Amino acid sequence: MLTTLRTAAEGYLRAKALSRGTRNEYLTTLRKWEEWGAGTPIEQLQRRDIREFLDRVHEQAVRDRGTNPGRTANKAREHLRAILSWAWEQELIEAPPRFPGPRDQRDVAGRHYLTKAEINALYFATYKMGRPRGWDAAYPVGRYWRAALVVFFNYGVDTGTVWRSTPAHEPILRRHVIWDRRSPDREAKEQSPWGWLFYRRVKTGKAFYRPMNRVVHAHLRGLMPDDSQPEAPVFLGGGARPNARFQALCEHAGIKPRLDVETGREEPWELKDLRKTCATYHDEHVPESSVEILGHSVGGITYRHYAHRAPLAFRAIMTLPQPSAFSTILRGKDSECTCCRRRFADAA
Template sequence: MSVSFENVAVKYLNAKPLSSGTRKEYRRTVAKWLAWGRGPTIDQIGRSDLRDFLDWVYEKAASDGGSNAGRTANKARENLRAILSWAWEQDFLEKLPRFPLSKPQRDVAGRHYLTKSDLNALYFATYALEQPRGWKQSLTVGHYWRAALVVFFNYGVDTGTVFQSASFHEPVLWRHVSWRPEPPSGQGRDSRFGWLYYRRVKTKKQFYRPMNRVVKTHLKSLWSDERQPGQAVFCCGSSRPNEQFQRLCTLAEVQPKQDIETGEEKPWVLKDLRKTCATYYDEHMPESSIEILGHSVGGVTYRHYAHRDPLAFKAIMSLPQPTAFAALSQGFDGECPCCRRRFPQA
C-alpha cells in the first residue's frame, strides 16, 4: 500500500521527541515538498526525485533573495534523510535511496565555542562575582559557578540541568551524586571518583556518567553534612542564570561572539558551553561527543548494537582540562596554579 511522503513525515514527528523549533524546520521541508508538487509516494522516491527537489529548493531560495541558498537546500536534505531513514526502519520502503551530494554553502556561524584561555578567565572571574541580594548560603556564589563551569565543560549538560530556571527542569540533586565507585546502573566498570546522574531537558534521556578527579573535587567542595538528598547541588541565586553568566563574561573580559557575515556582536550564553564541550571532546577523541551530549545518531547498528559506554567512560576520564580547573584539586583554591597570585574574594 502506497503512502504519501506527507503522511510518513507526520508519523515521524509523532514518534520522535523533537523540540518545537526542530519540528517547525521539518514542517517547512514538508511544505516545500508539497509546493514542489512532483513528489511520488514514499516507496517510489528515487535519487533523481531527491536531486530535482533539492535543485528546486536551491533555485527558489536564490530567486527569493536568500543569501545562502546552499545552506537552505542542505537543511532540507538533512530533514529528508532523517525521515526516509526512519521510514526504511519502519518498512514503509524496501530500499533507502541514494542521496545526491550536498550543495556548496557559505558557513556563517562563526566561532561558537569558548577557548581554554576564555574558560580560565571565566573561572578566575568567579571570585569577583558579587553576592545576589538576599544570599543566605554558607558558600559564596562563586563556589557554585566554578563547579558549574566544570560540569558544563565535562558533560555538556543543558542549562536547566544545572540551574533550574523553569518549573519543568529537573536539576541535579545531591541524591544524583554517588561517591561510590560501583556504577549505579549496575552496568560497566567502576569509577574511582564516583558517578553523576542527570536527565536531558529536551529528550528526558537518562545518563549515568563517571566523575573524573576535577569534577569530584569541585562537587566535594560544595558538599557538607547539612545537605539533604533532595536539595539541588547548584545555586546561583537568580532565576536568570544567563544574565549572571554574561556579567561573568564582562568581569573576565571575554570578547562577545561575532557574526562574520553581518559583523553583529552577540553575548555568550550558557548554551555555548555545551558547544564548547562538543568541540573539545571531538578534538580529544573523535565521535565521542555524540555519546557524551546524547545526540541522536543514524544507523540501526550504531544505535542498537554498538556498545558506546566504554568510549564515553574513556573520553570523560582522559579529557584534558583547562589549567584553572585543576587548581582546586592541586590545593590552590583562590590562587593561580602557575604564579600563586590571589584572586578577589578568595
C-alpha cells in the same frame, strides 16, 4: 597481515552512518593520501608521516589558491584522526599515533565555542562575582559557578540541568551524586574511582549515569556540606536569568562577544555555548564522542547500541584534557591568583 589506510577507511565508512557529502570528503582525503604516495601501514604510522602529509595538503591548497588552506588541512587531519581512532577501537592498532596540532584557519561559520584560555579566565573571574541579594548559602556564589563551569565543560549539560530556571526542569540534586565506584546502572561494566553523576536531558528526558573524573569529583565534593540533604539542589546562584549572570561573568573575565560572520554583528555569549564548547573538545580528543556525551538522537544502529557507545563516553570523560584552571583545586591553589599569589577576597 598489515592494514593499509584505504582498508581501514573503507571499514570505517561501512560502520558509520554518514551522509553522502561527508563520505565524499573522506574519500577525497584518502585520494590525497594515495597521491602523496604513502604506503606505510597504519600499524607503523608515526607523527612524522602524518605531519608531512598535512603539510603537503596545506601547500597544495595554497598553490591552488584556496580561500582557506588551514581549514583544508584541518579537515584532512580530522578524517585521519577519526579513521585511526576507529581502528584503535577495533583493535587493529595498539594505539593511535600522536597528531600534530591544527593549523590556523578562518572560521567560516564563526566560532561558537570558548577557548581554554577563555575558560581559564571565566574560572578565575568567578571570584569577582558579587554577592546576590538575600544570599544565605553556605559558600560564596563563585564556588557554585566554578563547579558549574567544570560540569558544563565535561558533560555538555543543558542550563536547566544545572539551575532550575523553570518548574519543568529537573536539576542535579545531591542524591544524584554517587560516590561509589560501581555505576548505579546495572548494565554498565566500567568502574569509576571518583564516583558517578546522574542527570536528565531537558529536551528528551533521557537519563544518564556519567563517570566523574578527578576534577569533577573535587569540585562537587567542595559543594557538599556535612548535613547534606538528598533533595537539595547541588548548584545555587543561577537566579531567574542565568544567562544574564553568565554574560556579566564574561565581562569580568574580559571575554569579547562572539562575532556572527554572516551578519558581522557582535552577540553575547550564552550558557548553551558551553555545550558547544564541550562537543568541540570531546571530538578533538576522541573523534565522534560528542554524539554520546551530549545525548544526541541519531539513526545509526551502531550509535543506538549501548554496549558500544557507553564505553566510548566513559573513556572520553575520564581522559579529557582539562583547562589548567580546573586543576588548581587539586593542588590547593584555587583560592589565590596564579600570577601574584594574592588570595582572592571570597576564598573560603
